[in-house]
Amino acid sequence: MKTLRGLYAITDSQLLDGGRLLPYVEAALRGGAKLLQYRDKSEDAARRLRQAEALRELCLRHGAQLIINDDAELAARLGVGVHLGQSDGSLAAARALLGRHALLGATCHAQLELAEQARQEGASYIAFGRFFNSQTKPGAPAATLELLEQARARFRLPIVAIGGVTLDSAPELVARGASMVAVIHALFAADSAAEVERRARAFSALFD
Ligand SMILES: Cc1ncc(COP(=O)(O)OP(=O)(O)O)c(N)n1
Ligand SMILES: Cc1nc(C(=O)O)sc1CCOP(=O)(O)O
Numbered sequence: 557m558k559t560l561r562g563l564y565a566i567t568d569s570q571l572l573d574g575g576r577l578l579p580y581v582e583a584a585l586r587g588g589a590k591l592l593q594y595r596d597k598s599e600d601a602a603r604r605l606r607q608a609e610a611l612r613e614l615c616l617r618h619g620a621q622l623i624i625n626d627d628a629e630l631a632a633r634l635g636v637g638v639h640l641g642q643s644d645g646s647l648a649a650a651r652a653l654l655g656r657h658a659l660l661g662a663t664c665h666a667q668l669e670l671a672e673q674a675r676q677e678g679a680s681y682i683a684f685g686r687f688f689n690s691q692t693k694p695g696a697p698a699a700t701l702e703l704l705e706q707a708r709a710r711f712r713l714p715i716v717a718i719g720g721v722t723l724d725s726a727p728e729l730v731a732r733g734a735s736m737v738a739v740i741h742a743l744f745a746a747d748s749a750a751e752v753e754r755r756a757r758a759f760s761a762l763f764d
């Protein structure tokens with residue numbers, strides 16, 4: 557299995573509308589993103605399947621891994637990973653459905669106990685956040701840099717830091733133990749694919 561370390565890009569259906577999804581994601585992958593999460597809260601199952609298939613192809617071409625947000629069944633259908641939050645269903649059931657090699661991510665907010673439970677249920681990585689003000693998800697519970705250090709000391713699993721991460725704030729997260737930074741706005745709220753690629757390269761360089 558590939559090491560989980562580096563930039564974790566997450567899509568957003570509002571930021572990436574109007575035909576920008578594929579070119580912007582490809583730019584992030586060219587810039588070195590290692591994981592890509594397809595996060596689309598719409599009920600349009602046909603569109604979700606079509607877009608996720610296209611993203612799987614892009615990830616394959618660029619040596620990245622695709623994760624589906626919330627939907628273990630879609631992940632199983634595509635043979636990719638899944639990220640589950642606290643109200644998105646059982647991690648253990650997703651592990652049973654997807655098999656032992658699939659990537660399985662878990663939202664742990666700011667609670668080490670949730671991370672311990674996720675570890676026991678077979679998570680591949682544990683995600684903490686939000687660390688900073690997030691334009692994408694302003695209401696998410698807040699996590700601290702101290703919590704990140706405690707998690708690093710306690711768990712051997714890769715740790716993902718999420719929530720308002722920018723090129724300015726990411727170095728501190730990496731210094732305190734984040735294996736990956738998960739980013740939406742500071743990566744994809746850009747005027748061009750070239751700018752997304754530049755930002756992705758800068759995030760990726762933090763892990764060299
Ligand atoms: C890497 C990563 N970490 C946390 C989340 C948040 O998941 P969740 O709490 O289920 O919230 P939604 O993303 O579903 O709104 C995530 N998606 N990815
Ligand atoms: C999807 C999500 N989950 C979070 C959590 O804290 O669990 S914060 C968040 C949004 C991340 O987007 P941005 O990089 O634009 O802040």
Ligand SMILES: [Mg+2]
Nearest residue numbers: 626640641644
């Ligand atoms: Mg969720």
